[in-house]
Amino acid sequence: MPAAIKGSITVNGQAIAITNPDKLLWPEMGITKEIYLQKLAALSPYLLRYCQNRLLTVIRYPHGVPGMSFYQKNAPEPLPPFVKTATQDNITYIMLQGLPELLWLGNLAALEFHPSLHYAGSELPCEWMIDLDPSREVEPRIMEATAIVGDVLRSLGLNSVPKTSGATGVQIIVPIHPGVTFDGLRRIGHFVGRFVTEKHPELFTLERLKKNRGDKIYFDYLQHYGGKTLAAPYTPRARPLATVSTPLLWMEVEQNVSPTDFHLLNIEERLSSKGDLIQKVPAQRVEDIISQLS
Structure with missing residues (x-):
């Protein structure tokens, strides 16, 4: 993962703001947001394979694992221009298509990724x-x-x-x-x-x-x-x-x-x-x- 420059990184030509890189997300393991983003980048070739073209739900922990959490189905606003969405049942879901989207979500303290069991626009299981x-x-x-x-x-x-x-x-x-x-x-x-x-x-x-x-x-x-x-x-x-x-x-x-x-x-x-x-x-x-x- 590229090193942070003035609070942002550039990935695949997309600028991603990074906030509070020293925040502990998993205190027992000493994992900060910066470490988490590095690990997400390493996981991305594998994790993205099972999230791409699906409707994504994430669980966010703004203050790390010991803190409060919430499920997010609807894409937050404003969205970066590189984040695509798909709508189903009046919910506008994030489409996790690549590394920029993954790191953007990681910066929002999305610690879990729960994709739909079917592709967007399909009713058949993957x-x-x-x-x-x-x-x-x-x-x-x-x-x-x-x-x-x-x-x-x-x-x-x-x-x-x-x-x-x-x-x-x-x-x-x-x-x-x-x-x-x-x-x-x-x-x-x-x-x-x-x-x-x-x-x-x-x-x-x-x-x-x-x-x-x-x-x-x-x-x-x-x-x-x-x-x-x-x-x-x-x-x-x-x-x-x-x-x-x-x-x-x-x-x-x-x-x-x-x-x-x-x-x-x-x-x-x-x-x-x-x-x-x-x-x-x-x-x-x-x-x-x-x-x-x-």
């Missing part, structure tokens, strides 16, 4: 994601649950990529061919969710109300739908340890890796050695499975 959502803040069984779901998907002939949410949970991503509908993927999700909850009733639940889940892990197949969002791969999270939503190898799942192992201060080294694990899995054919469930 990929299929299953969300495994623990009921407890610390869930030592999350990787065990992830491995079980991965095995079921493989039994259906589907390769997938697990990723930490960056918080407490895990999402499992199945790359798909264009044309599959959200409703079709919900049918598969319900089938897989019902199967694992019947096989492992002590571990999984399909109960939507958190107060009724006990200590079980919620198999959420409903969150993957039009108008909803999930944490983007490679988004930072506003957690004390500055964790990053990180794709995993299945071997790492079997080794019971911790979601807190991957954070802003070590993610560059991981990406240098492993690259984008999602890109290494080709699109899977789910149409035949959907037709059998219809």
Whole structure:
């Protein structure tokens, strides 16, 4: 990332104002806004891949992680001329198309990036994601649950990529061919969710109300739908340890890796050695499975 000059940087020909570069955004990790912007620049080839051409929601923390936060769907005014938008359901969303937009949002203390699950102007999903959502803040069984779901998907002939949410949970991503509908993927999700909850009733639940889940892990197949969002791969999270939503190898799942192992201060080294694990899995054919469930 270019060095700041008189409170601004120039990226791809665009001038971006930088305010309060010394402000601590993750105090426990010593991460200032300046460090954060440097890390965003390093993450950009990966994070942008899963945000471009989608409707973006961000979570902003003007005073850093310990402070108040708010979700931002509508683009703030005034907008820099290089920031494009798209309107849906009377909401004007930011289109996160490149590094200038990413660093502009970083300067606004946008610490989390939650894109739509479909492209702007489309009603079809970009990929299929299953969300495994623990009921407890610390869930030592999350990787065990992830491995079980991965095995079921493989039994259906589907390769997938697990990723930490960056918080407490895990999402499992199945790359798909264009044309599959959200409703079709919900049918598969319900089938897989019902199967694992019947096989492992002590571990999984399909109960939507958190107060009724006990200590079980919620198999959420409903969150993957039009108008909803999930944490983007490679988004930072506003957690004390500055964790990053990180794709995993299945071997790492079997080794019971911790979601807190991957954070802003070590993610560059991981990406240098492993690259984008999602890109290494080709699109899977789910149409035949959907037709059998219809």
